[in-house]
Amino acid sequence: MGVELTALHWIYVLVIFVIIGFMIMRRDTTLVCIVGIFLIAITATGSISTSVSSIFTSFIYAITELLPTILVISIIVAMSKTLTSTGINDVMISPFAKFIRTPALAYWTIGILMMVISWFFWPSPAVALLGAVLLPVALRVGLPALGVAMAMNLFGHGIALSGDFIIQAAPKLTADAAGLPVSEVIQASIPLVAVMGVVTTIAAFFFLKRDMRSGKLTVETDTKIQEQASQDEKENLLSTNQKRFFALFVPLLFLLDVAAMFALDLSGGDATALVGGTAIFILLMITLVSHKNKGLEKTTAFLVEGFQFGFKVFVPVIPIAAFFYLGDAGFYTIIGEFLPSSSEGIVNDLGIALASIVxxxxxxxxxxxxTVGAITGLDGSGFSGISLAGSIANLFAHSIGAGAATLTALGQIAAIWVGGGTLVPWALIPAAAICNVDPFELARRNLLPVTIGLVVTTIVAMFLI
Incomplete structure (x- = not known):
């Protein structure tokens, strides 16, 4: 096929296997990625000083690529803080509480609301926005706290985060690693996200109802939950009319954003910028109106909280993204022109070579x-390994000759459903904490429905490739 595989290609493959091995053992991969970057750099350049510098350069490259995503998530979390502190989130969600009259309605209403809110605010802030208000309502109509946590998990950290159609953080990471446009990955992920979501949530609801009927799962008369809900009083910063106004105004602005994305054909960075700018506007307006003279200082305080969250989530992603960017165009920016002249990038070369022999x-x-997506999700991030999924999808697509976007989306879905907060216990803590349930029990409850969903989604993907 005319592809020259060098030591650089074999080192890249070896480091990928080591990364997967560390993930299986639930060990951190940061050190492996840094060593991998150094080995590739020193093999290419033969210079220790250049190789050491390449580690730092690769981090700069990764941060530069990820910065829009980190920024928009940080800003959205900051905005959610001001919505929560003023009680606007209570007013936004309260009309839906009237529809919750049975356990089934509680499960589906909380789940669908969680999914919609997570598309705009991301799941972790959405749990705080939604859980504190609707948990007591669900308990009153007979849905156990574990059922509430499952609904928030599966619809938020599962469906919404694995597709991530509005903020587009996940598809950007996988698309960059696979060398594809973000819009292509999103389009390919829509049917897979839909199948995974429908199968998993229905299976979870079936098992939940079965255990409630048999008496294995009962509604806890949890006084601690009720006390926490009643004590969670919001500061009296806005009048009732002001809260109602903002409760309508905030979703209206985001709906206008979605309309603008379709009308102006915005995607990727442009769509992210629109959502981020809108979130800043909402944050400033609500904070200045609610905190009045202290509004300037409170705006900064909310932004600080948001950025602390954003960087805490993405710091583990930066080293692994830095390594996988070496597999594509990032190699030339980080290390230089040290690949053979016939090379199309490390990953593309491997894909072409693989296609010729296997x-x-x-x-x-x-x-x-x-399988790769699920393994990369074992670290509990869901995001740190999706660059690997995108990179391997690109490699396999070259070998198969089609299906790059579908394979990329499939790896992304598997990684985020496993690690983003539905199966790995330490990633379940936000929902488990707000519902006062054991995260290990929640993970055990999610295991069978998510496994069924992944099997069905994989079969559907085979027909779409």
Whole structure:
């Protein structure tokens, strides 16, 4: 095929296997990625000083690529803080409480609301916005706290985060690693996200109802939950009419954003910038109106909280993203022109070489991507490994000859459903804490429905490749 594989290619593959091994053992991969960057740099340049510098340069490159995503998430979290502190979130959600009259309605209403709110605010802030208000309502109509946590988990950290259609943080990471446009990955992910979401949530609801009927799962008359809900009084910063105004105004602005995305054909960075700018506008307006003379200082305080959250989430992602950017165009920016002149990038070269010796089928490709995605999710981030999923999807697509976007989306979905907050216990803590349930029990409850969903979604993906 005319592809020259060098030591750089084999080191890249070796480091990928080591990363997967560390993830299986639930160990951190930061050190492995840094060592991998150094080994590739010193093999390419033969210079220790240049190789050491390349580690720092790769971090700069990764941060530069991820910065819009980190910024928009930080700003949205900051905005959610001001919505919570003023009680506007209570007013936004309270009309839906009237529809919750049975356990089934509680499960589906809380789940769908969580999904919609998570598309705009991200799941972790959405849990705080939604859980404190609707948990007591769900308990009153007979849905156990574990059922509430499952609904928030599966619809928020599962469906909303794995698709991430509005903020587009996840598809940007996977699309960059796969060398594809963000819009292409999002389009390919829509049917897969839909299948995964429908199958998993219905299966979870079926098992939940079965255990409630058999008496294995009962509604806890949890006084601690009730006390926490009653004590969670919001500061009296806005009048009732002001809260009602902002409760309508905030979702209206985001709906206008969505309309603008369709009308102006905005995606990727442009869509992210629109959402981020709107969130800043909302943050400033509500904070200045509610805190009046202290508004300037409170705006900064909310932004600080938001940025602390954003960087805390993405710091583990930066080293692994830095390594995987070496597999594509990032190599030339970080290290320089040290690949053979015939090279199309490390990952593309490996894909072409693999295609010439191993006739991979779309079935094997789909199963492998789900497996890799699930393994990368074991670290509990959901995000730190999706660059690997995108990179391997690109490699397999070259071998199969089609399906790059579908394979990328499939790996992204598997990684985020496992690690983003539905199966890994230490990633379940926000929902478990707000519902006062054991995160390990919540993970155990989610295991079978999510596994069923992944199997069905993988089969569907085989037909779409």
């Amino acid at each position: 006739p991979l089928s779309k079935e094997i490709g789909a199963i492998t991507l789900v």
